[in-house]
Amino acid sequence: MLRKLREDKSFQGTILISPTLLFMIGLLIVPLLLTLVISFGSRAPDGTVIYGFSFHNYVRLFGIRTECAGGESICFDPIYAKILSRSLSLAFNTTVLAILMAYPLAYFIARAPLKKRNTFLFLILVPMWTNFVIRVYAWMMLLRTQGVINGALGWLAGLVGFHFTPLEMLYTQGAVLVGMVYEFLPFMILPLYTSLEKIDLSWYEASADLGASPFRTFLRMTLPLSMPGVVSGTILVFIPVMGTFIVSDLLGGRQIVLIGNLIQNQFLIARDPTFGSAASIILMTMTLIVTYFYTRKFGFSEEIVVV
Amino acid sequence: MSEFSVELRDVVKKFPTPEGGEVFAVNHVTMQIKNGEFFSMLGPSGCGKTTSLRTIAGFEWPTSGEIYIEGEPMGHRPPYLRPVNTVFQSYALFPHMSVAENVAFGLEMEKTPKQEIKRRVGEALEMVKLTGMERRNPTQLSGGQRQRVALARSLVKRPKVLLLDEPLGALDLKLRKEMQLELKALQQEVGITFVYVTHDQEEALTMSDRIAVMDGGVVLQVGKPVEIYERPNCRFVADFIGETNFLDGEVRAIDGDRVTVYIPRLKDELVGTKASPVRIGEQVVVSLRPEKTRIIENKAKMGNCFSGKVLNIAYIGSDTRVFVDLGGVSLKVWEQNKISTLDPEAYYERGEQVWVVVMPENALVLHLG
Incomplete structure (x- = not known):
């Protein structure tokens, strides 16, 4: 045994990865399979699961109902489809906004003198020291009708003598979007920074030397060479935004229900784990499909893709 | 047309030092490089030769003085508007493009028609003996081959002046000697003015029509190889050459x-x-x-x-x-x-x-x- 440990490289590897492997099997693979199994069951009146094999939770998620108000035998209820599409579009918008905001910043940091770069990266991580939920609460303070932003605007309006009606910002889709972008921006900045920082200055010089204006150098050098960062950042932002419920819960209130909120509600309030599990499986499938097509189009992190 | 391809008139380039002072990388340099000449700037590292070259290319602007290319003052004209091309010491080949795409890049920027790009890229690669390597990625080439791609990429644009910044520095001795002769032959074939930066005195003597020996940001002597070697005008030149x-x-x-x-x-x-x-x-x-x-x-x-x-x-x-x-x-x-x-x-x-x-x-x- 000891001798094998000393000499067999692949045995050493197995030993080294086994704690993580056991952890992942026990706490990821098994629960995931359990979720899949539960999603095919149905809810008992006391909120426990009656195991079975039925697609009725999925049928309900896609909005196909057999009990209709109009008396038809089958009809379409778009409530869950709306939640799904709202989640998708919010995740999409958050990702796009995050790219647009993170790119110039990451570029600026990557081109800063070496000593300053670490300071800037440090500053980007500072907000992470505060709890996620507290940061969302801070946005509530800012966006409330009686909040900081409305207070400041009212004071300014008072100075010029305008009548000011406070803006309704909290509990809107915009509030959720702002909160999401704020929470996940660092996850876009860091991979972008890493890939932009790897771009050799001499490539920029060679591009200019061969007649490319700064704009064309950006299109032909900077953008394609930073694609790995865009891809990693997108994955790191899109996937969690699809699943979180805290931001939409606090900043969106009852109006903005995302698939994350739906799942949370099914488990904690409606006490229907079977429907919650089905929603989880759908969330995961959607995320996988989007990520799959996205990475197939733009390559996976380490690959450099020609645009 | 001006008699000179490139002219530096009283060019000064100062850089700030981290201590808050200033350092003269190029200190009142005046040089006249003739049409079709193989002109070398030779000196130890830090002598100002690379900075001088970069001011010609437009990567740096002189603190004072003026650079003329084909008789035209360059002022603060950016690199992409200058009729010169550079072969970089590190080659700076674009890693996300194939050999052919690298060579075609400069022509695409000029909006050359596709058919013509294809023909000229083919000719340029033939000239540097890389026919058949079009689809390779630069990482799949040897040092000498990368060097040739960098040359083809610059020459395909038919610049008035080709600037070369220690282009053979990364090659081993035997290949370097081969490339010296090839480069010289190529220069005579295309008839373009070459401005060549090197710290290798033997390389400069072998290839150049004229050499400018530099030290401390100053040009000490300009002359034909034989003049530089047989009649150095100061102790530094005599010591540095041979x-x-x-x-x-x-x-x-x-x-x-x-x-x-x-x-x-x-x-x-x-x-x-x-x-x-x-x-x-x-x-x-x-x-x-x-x-x-x-x-x-x-x-x-x-x-x-x-x-x-x-x-x-x-x-x-x-x-x-x-x-x-x-x-x-x-x-x-x-x-x-x-x-x-x-x-x-x-x-x-x-x-x-x-x-x-x-x-x-x-x-x-x-x-x-």
Whole structure:
């Protein structure tokens, strides 16, 4: 045994990865399979699961109902489809906004003198020291009708003598979007920074030397060479935004229900784990499909893709 | 059209130092590079040659002074609007493009028609002997091949001037020697002005029509290879180009080109040739090239004959390198082995008493500094 440990490289590897492997099997693979199994069951009146094999939770998620108000035998209820599409579009918008905001910043940091770069990266991580939920609460303070932003605007309006009606910002889709972008921006900045920082200055010089204006150098050098960062950042932002419920819960209130909120509600309030599990499986499938097509189009992190 | 391809007029480039001061990378440099010339800037690292090249390319703008390309002042014109192209020391090949795409890039920027791009890329790759490598990625090429791609990428644009920043620096010795000859042949074939930066004096001598020797941001001497080697105008140039011996002395008499210098170390006078302007009584240095100094066994009845003792000998095949102690100075003398023999008598021995003779035209009297 000891001798094998000393000499067999692949045995050493197995030993080294086994704690993580056991952890992942026990706490990821098994629960995931359990979720899949539960999603095919149905809810008992006391909120426990009656195991079975039925697609009725999925049928309900896609909005196909057999009990209709109009008396038809089958009809379409778009409530869950709306939640799904709202989640998708919010995740999409958050990702796009995050790219647009993170790119110039990451570029600026990557081109800063070496000593300053670490300071800037440090500053980007500072907000992470505060709890996620507290940061969302801070946005509530800012966006409330009686909040900081409305207070400041009212004071300014008072100075010029305008009548000011406070803006309704909290509990809107915009509030959720702002909160999401704020929470996940660092996850876009860091991979972008890493890939932009790897771009050799001499490539920029060679591009200019061969007649490319700064704009064309950006299109032909900077953008394609930073694609790995865009891809990693997108994955790191899109996937969690699809699943979180805290931001939409606090900043969106009852109006903005995302698939994350739906799942949370099914488990904690409606006490229907079977429907919650089905929603989880759908969330995961959607995320996988989007990520799959996205990475197939733009390559996976380490690959450099020609645009 | 201007007689000169590139002209630097009183160019100064200052950089701030981290300590808050300023450093002159290029200090009042004036240079005129002729059309179709192979012009080298030669000097040790930090002499300002690369900065000078970068100001021509437009990557840096002079602090003061002006750069003219084809007679046109460049001012603060950005690199992409200058009729010059650069071959970088690191080649700077684009990693996300194939060989053909790299070479085509500059033509695409000029909005050249697709058919013509294809034809010219093919021609350029043929010129640098890389036909068949079009679809390779730069990472799949050897150092020499990358070098050729970088050359093709610049030459395909048919620039007025090609700037080369130590392009052979990363290659091994054998390949470098090959590429030196190839580059020179290529330059003659395309007839473009080459401005070549190097710290390798042999490379500069082999390839250049003219050389500018630089040190400390200043141009010390501009001339043909033979002028730079045979008539260096100061101690630095004599020292940097090839090997030489220096003897310190004081000017005693001047007769036209002939200068008599008293050498305290030898307690004797030496007659040399004036290579930089000197005055009587001035402290000077006399440069003696090792291959132009001779050793004889008996005192000759002529001037410039000094007694010494053989300190050391190194037999290197074609030559024997003899080090002679001359009044406390170790003098290098290269003796060509013109006769094939195993007779030990034909070679010098350590400790042997000898005489060193120098012809006055081989002893160059130079300024200090």
